[in-house]
Amino acid sequence: MDRVVALKAAAVAALMGLALVFTTGFAHPELLHNAAHDSRHAMNFPCH
Known part of the structure; x- marks a missing residue:
């Protein structure tokens, strides 16, 4: 039961996190x- 809650x-x-x-982005x-410009680039997320 605890594993289901954790998942x-x-x-x-x-x-x-993805929505943010x-x-x-x-x-x-x-x-x-x-x-959020620098953190997006740190995660290889293209923003321009």
């Missing part, structure tokens, strides 16, 4: 774009 928590964390990366407002 669910890991899946939710992964989805939230893609939301800031394709954001058009300069403030959002620049806020």
Whole structure:
């Protein structure tokens, strides 16, 4: 039972992380774009 809970928590964390990366990665407002610029490039995420 504990393994199922841990897997669910890991899946939710992964989805939230991906949503954050893609939301800031394709954001058009300069403030959002620049806020995550260096970390996106560190993860090889193209933003321009």
